[in-house]
Amino acid sequence: MSISMIVFILLAIALIVILIAASQPPKRSEEPIENLFELLSRPSHCARISFIMRSLSPQDTAYLRKGKNRALRNTLRRQRRVIALHYLAELQEEFETLLEISRGLAVTAPEVVPLEELTRWRLSIQFAINCTILRWQLRFGLGPLHGFTTLSNMSIGMVRHLEAATSSIARDAIEEAEIADFERHEDGDD
Amino acid sequence: MFASLHPLDIAWEVTSAIESVLLAGLLWRRTFLRYPVFTVYIVSTLLQSAAIAYLYQQSGLSRASTWAVAWGSQGVVSLMRALAIAELTRSLLERYPGIWKMARRILLWVGGSVLGYALLFSKDGYQWAIMNGVRGLELAMAAVIVTVLLFARYYRLPIHPLQRALAIGLCLYSAFYVIDYSLLERVLQQYAEFWNFLGITTFLASLLVWMWGVIRSASFEEIEKPIAIPPEAYRKLSAKVNLRLHLLNRQLTELQRAKDKQP
Numbered sequence: 001m002s003i004s005m006i007v008f009i010l011l012a013i014a015l016i017v018i019l020i021a022a023s024q025p026p027k028r029s030e031e032p033i034e035n036l037f038e039l040l041s042r043p044s045h046c047a048r049i050s051f052i053m054r055s056l057s058p059q060d061t062a063y064l065r066k067g068k069n070r071a072l073r074n075t076l077r078r079q080r081r082v083i084a085l086h087y088l089a090e091l092q093e094e095f096e097t098l099l100e101i102s103r104g105l106a107v108t109a110p111e112v113v114p115l116e117e118l119t120r121w122r123l124s125i126q127f128a129i130n131c132t133i134l135r136w137q138l139r140f141g142l143g144p145l146h147g148f149t150t151l152s153n154m155s156i157g158m159v160r161h162l163e164a165a166t167s168s169i170a171r172d173a174i175e176e177a178e179i180a181d182f183e184r185h186e187d188g189d190d
Numbered sequence: 191m192f193a194s195l196h197p198l199d200i201a202w203e204v205t206s207a208i209e210s211v212l213l214a215g216l217l218w219r220r221t222f223l224r225y226p227v228f229t230v231y232i233v234s235t236l237l238q239s240a241a242i243a244y245l246y247q248q249s250g251l252s253r254a255s256t257w258a259v260a261w262g263s264q265g266v267v268s269l270m271r272a273l274a275i276a277e278l279t280r281s282l283l284e285r286y287p288g289i290w291k292m293a294r295r296i297l298l299w300v301g302g303s304v305l306g307y308a309l310l311f312s313k314d315g316y317q318w319a320i321m322n323g324v325r326g327l328e329l330a331m332a333a334v335i336v337t338v339l340l341f342a343r344y345y346r347l348p349i350h351p352l353q354r355a356l357a358i359g360l361c362l363y364s365a366f367y368v369i370d371y372s373l374l375e376r377v378l379q380q381y382a383e384f385w386n387f388l389g390i391t392t393f394l395a396s397l398l399v400w401m402w403g404v405i406r407s408a409s410f411e412e413i414e415k416p417i418a419i420p421p422e423a424y425r426k427l428s429a430k431v432n433l434r435l436h437l438l439n440r441q442l443t444e445l446q447r448a449k450d451k452q453p
Contacts, residue, residue, distance in 0.1 A: 004311040004312075005372050005373075007311070008308070008311075008325075008329070008368055008369075008372040009368075009369050009372050009373070011329060011368070012329065012332065012365040012366070012368040012369045012372070013365075013369070015329075015332045015333060015336050015361065015365045016361075016362065016365045016366075018336045018340070019332075019335070019336050019339065019358065019361045019362070019365070022336060022339035022340050022342075022343050023339055023354060023357065023358055024343075025349070100346075103344070103345050103346060106286075106288055106289055106345060107286050107288075107289065107345055107346075107347070108288075109287075109288035110287050110288055111287070111288050111291060112288035112289060112291070112292050114292040114295060114296065117292060121344065
């Protein structure tokens with residue numbers, strides 16, 4: 001068997017596997033597109049940031065280390081890990097919501113920018129991978145030093161893409177409105 | 191009567207019968223109005239079967255001529271299948287203008303690259319040209335269908351059961367065709383008849399999937415076009431999304447700082 005023949009067969013098998021996965025009915029958003037945008041007005045878990053920050057404050061564990069109370073320090077660390085995991089889950093949920101909105105934008109937009117869409121696909125994959133890595137790091141008690149920075153950079157990227165998409169939609173809508181207005185005036189003159 | 195028939199002949203006749211039933215179903219359910227190219231493709235497969243059966247019965251024709259006509263007709267049928275896929279893709283995505291504009295370019299790129307790759311790494315020689323071309327086209331078609339379905343899945347686009355059945359049937363046939371042909375090409379030429387039988391069986395399976403889709407198509411209504419959101423809503427939305435993302439971003443940064451400080 002030649003390598004090219006093996007590659008052909010593997011490609012065909014890979015396509016069948018992807019076909020099976022991709023042909024499942026898509027997970028539809030329970031909300032219609034119009035209502036989906038209303039999700040933005042719902043209260044965010046941002047309000048809980050102060051409590052999260054307090055729970056992650058380093059003073060307590062530093063004090064316990066001085067006092068050599070190892071059992072209490074471990075309990076505290078375990079509890080903090082649970083809080084961080086909950087928080088991470090909420091961040092992921094919020095990111096998913098934003099992605100859902102960006103999908104809604106693309107579905108209703110008269111034009112999308114392919115490069116930006118591709119970047120968003122990449123971002124969503126990266127975010128999913130990073131979240132999984134962070135979750136496991138937290139579960140095994142490892143300090144995720146750079147993971148959160150990576151995730152925050154992705155969020156900045158998402159802002160830029162959504163802004164560009166929305167501006168394009170707004171620009172097209174204004175142009176359409178101007179054309180319609182011009183045609184109305186023309187009809188009125190006749 | 192059947193005892194004297196070869197399994198390949200039986201499979202061929204069963205396939206032709208199901209093709210006829212599918213064609214009748216497409217006409218009866220008026221599906222041909224929505225998918226005229228796909229209907230023409232089914233007609234072309236029926237004509238191909240009839241033409242090849244006629245050719246094999248003619249003892250006067252040389253083996254080379256029969257071979258050329260058989261593979262030439264396969265090229266035409268593959269081209270019709272490619273057009274049917276283009277029609278299916280259009281029907282799936284055209285109600286979303288933004289996505290459709292982008293998808294067209296990406297799908298052309300995917301199809302072109304796969305076809306180019308397939309032709310580049312195929313066996314040399316003019317006698318293999320049509321067969322290699324058909325295989326490349328089949329691989330490209332399978333890749334295009336999978337990409338369309340991935341698009342639909344990512345953007346959560348609704349797919350009509352008939353569209354899903356057409357996509358699955360077309361892709362499965364193309365992918366199995368590539369496997370069958372790749373094995374036949376160099377290793378198993380002595381089992382050519384067996385692989386012909388496998389090819390017909392695969393097509394039979396695709397026909398059954400399409401039949402299922404045509405039967406189901408009567409109970410489902412046309413998917414509605416999404417309502418475009420007014421520009422004011424978009425502007426408001428943009429501001430809200432940006433605010434939320436900035437807050438999310440700030441939270442992440444603060445959490446990271448907290449984790450770094452943690453002893």
